[in-house]
Amino acid sequence: MIDETLYRRILRLYPASYRAGRGEEIITTLRETGGGFREVVALLTGAFAAHARSRTTPWQADGLHLGILVIALHRESGELMGVDGGIDAWLIMLTLVLMILGRPRLALPAAAASMWVGHDYFPPDPGPWVVLAGLLVLALLPRRHVGRRSWLWLAVPAVMVTFPVPMFYLYADIRKVLISVAVQGAFLLLAIAATAMSRDYRWALAAAIWMGVEVARFHLSEQLAWYSTRDWLYFGASALLVVAAFAVAYRRRKVV
Amino acid sequence: MTTMSEATYFILAALLDGPLHGYGIIQRAAEQSRQRVKIPVATLYRAVDRLQEAGLVVPDREEIVDGRARRYYRITDQGTEALAEEARRLSAAADLVIRRPGMGFA
Numbered sequence: 001m002i003d004e005t006l007y008r009r010i011l012r013l014y015p016a017s018y019r020a021g022r023g024e025e026i027i028t029t030l031r032e033t034g035g036g037f038r039e040v041v042a043l044l045t046g047a048f049a050a051h052a053r054s055r056t057t058p059w060q061a062d063g064l065h066l067g068i069l070v071i072a073l074h075r076e077s078g079e080l081m082g083v084d085g086g087i088d089a090w091l092i093m094l095t096l097v098l099m100i101l102g103r104p105r106l107a108l109p110a111a112a113a114s115m116w117v118g119h120d121y122f123p124p125d126p127g128p129w130v131v132l133a134g135l136l137v138l139a140l141l142p143r144r145h146v147g148r149r150s151w152l153w154l155a156v157p158a159v160m161v162t163f164p165v166p167m168f169y170l171y172a173d174i175r176k177v178l179i180s181v182a183v184q185g186a187f188l189l190l191a192i193a194a195t196a197m198s199r200d201y202r203w204a205l206a207a208a209i210w211m212g213v214e215v216a217r218f219h220l221s222e223q224l225a226w227y228s229t230r231d232w233l234y235f236g237a238s239a240l241l242v243v244a245a246f247a248v249a250y251r252r253r254k255v256v
Numbered sequence: 257m258t259t260m261s262e263a264t265y266f267i268l269a270a271l272l273d274g275p276l277h278g279y280g281i282i283q284r285a286a287e288q289s290r291q292r293v294k295i296p297v298a299t300l301y302r303a304v305d306r307l308q309e310a311g312l313v314v315p316d317r318e319e320i321v322d323g324r325a326r327r328y329y330r331i332t333d334q335g336t337e338a339l340a341e342e343a344r345r346l347s348a349a350a351d352l353v354i355r356r357p358g359m360g361f362a
Contacts, residue, residue: 027324028326029279033279033282042297043296045299046298
């Protein structure tokens with residue numbers, strides 16, 4: 001039998017509201033079943049599911065919020081890695097904080113200011129424009145339709161700075177490209193797993209927005225008349241994962 | 257059209273004889289499925305959350321055992337109806353094979 005302390009530690013990973021409502025009931029039942037490794041795995045998966053299902057905002061607004069947050073995180077990572085990251089990096093960070101707080105009306109001017117003072121991108125980056133447009137849409141929605149997000153999202157720039165990876169440039173080191181593909185693949189797989197738990201389209205929509213911007217960025221940066229087999233494989237696999245997220249959401253919505 | 261997972265089916269079936277607490281549901285579901293459906297605790301409560309949201313199950317009462325609260329759950333009329341519908345579907349699917357000559361069921 002596994003110690004009750006371990007179960008209580010895992011329960012701390014659940015949203016506080018869920019823990020308050022179900023925590024003791026789960027512990028009591030675990031004591032009765034005798035627990036075990038299988039229960040630990042289910043409890044850990046349950047924590048992820050509880051977070052995925054804890055969103056009460058409409059999936060369309062939440063998916064858009066999540067999608068542009070990931071794009072803004074990616075941009076902030078790029079700024080932090082660049083040698084000329086100055087005041088615009090701080091403005092993007094401010095935008096991120098306001099987005100995490102669920103305040104698009106305040107984040108909108110911060111995002112616009114970051115673009116105003118920021119350097120011109122060459123090749124042009126569609127990301128900031130998509131973030132701006134997304135924030136504008138969210139700002140027009142009633143306040144209750146945009147929720148807060150976890151501060152853990154701010155760990156993303158830290159990870160990206162630790163693994164500074166040029167995305168798809170033709171001469172990039174293949175190992176770096178593989179890490180890049182792994183990071184993006186991991187995000188898309190996370191989107192599928194979260195979709196399976198939340199049983200709606202919010203993560204699938206976020207993944208689709210993210211992929212759309214990635215494809216546009218790649219197209220603008222490489223200016224290629226043709227894509228290599230590697231590019232096709234990458235975008236093909238990513239598109240499949242996005243479609244899989246939508247398919248999972250469609251199927252899971254109909255299962256009780 | 258909504259479909260029902262196997263675990264959900266056995267959870268609802270476990271409640272047909274009256275309200276049960278979490279451990280009771282797990283035990284009854286394992287028993288009635290001949291130990292095929294062994295529902296982990298966290299999975300059970302996730303399913304119960306969904307069933308409550310869908311109006312198929314409601315909390316019944318709480319009792320204190322060894323200083324710990326135990327909550328009982330009850331199947332609703334809507335839950336009984338959904339379960340009967342699923343049973344009819346499964347039965348029709350099973351009949352396709354069972355009624356066929358030469359399948360060894362005669």
